[in-house]
Amino acid sequence: MKVIYYDSEYELGKHKIRKVWAEFMGINEPDVPSGCSVLELDETYNRKLAQALATNSQEIDDLPDKLYVDNDGNLRKTEDDSVVTINPNPQKESYKLSQIYGLTHEQLDTYIDNNMTDLQSAREIMRKALHVILWLVKQTKLDE
Numbered sequence: 001m002k003v004i005y006y007d008s009e010y011e012l013g014k015h016k017i018r019k020v021w022a023e024f025m026g027i028n029e030p031d032v033p034s035g036c037s038v039l040e041l042d043e044t045y046n047r048k049l050a051q052a053l054a055t056n057s058q059e060i061d062d063l064p065d066k067l068y069v070d071n072d073g074n075l076r077k078t079e080d081d082s083v084v085t086i087n088p089n090p091q092k093e094s095y096k097l098s099q100i101y102g103l104t105h106e107q108l109d110t111y112i113d114n115n116m117t118d119l120q121s122a123r124e125i126m127r128k129a130l131h132v133i134l135w136l137v138k139q140t141k142l143d144e
Contacts, residue, residue, distance in 0.1 A: 001043040001050050002029070004036050005069040014076075015069040020053045039069055042089040049075075049084060100128070 001022040005015045018036055021029055022043045032038055043050040056065050067084065070076050075084040100111060116122045 001041050001046070001053065003039040003041070003053060003069065003075070004030070004032055005039065007035050007037055009071075013071050015071075017053070017056055017065060017067060017069065020056065022050055022054065024050070025054065037069075037073075039073055039075065041086045045087040045089055049086065 001020065003017055004019045004021070005017045007015065010016045015037075018033070019030060021027070024043060041049070052066060056067050064078055066078055068076055068078055070083075075086065076082065077084060100108060103111060112125065116125050
């Protein structure tokens with residue numbers, strides 16, 4: 001699910017949600033307009049939150065938005081300014097190996113050169129790589 005919100009504040013520290021997109025809505029994923037940012041969450045692990053976001057603005061009833069995004073990119077409730085808990089996808093979180101997630105190929109080569117200095121460190125890097133390969137095989141069902 002993608003929550004597209006305005007970069008500009010409508011009140012101090014509050015960014016209005018412009019549009020919400022999720023696969024369950026059955027519409028094409030929109031482009032992010034200029035002057036907007038995106039907050040992503042996994043709708044499978046945040047079903048109630050996804051439903052609340054889908055009905056965030058009730059323009060028919062002239063009700064204020066129920067949720068907004070703060071300056072730190074947190075989703076907050078309008079009624080009491082409390083932070084909304086977003087449950088991470090545990091599979092994605094386990095996949096994100098903190099030291100190497102997001103590196104380019106060149107940066108990964110440098111990481112390997114700097115950190116694979118002996119047999120023990122080589123085993124650790126190999127262990128992490130094989131965990132990722134196993135996860136990918138299971139996710140893509142290549143083993144079937």
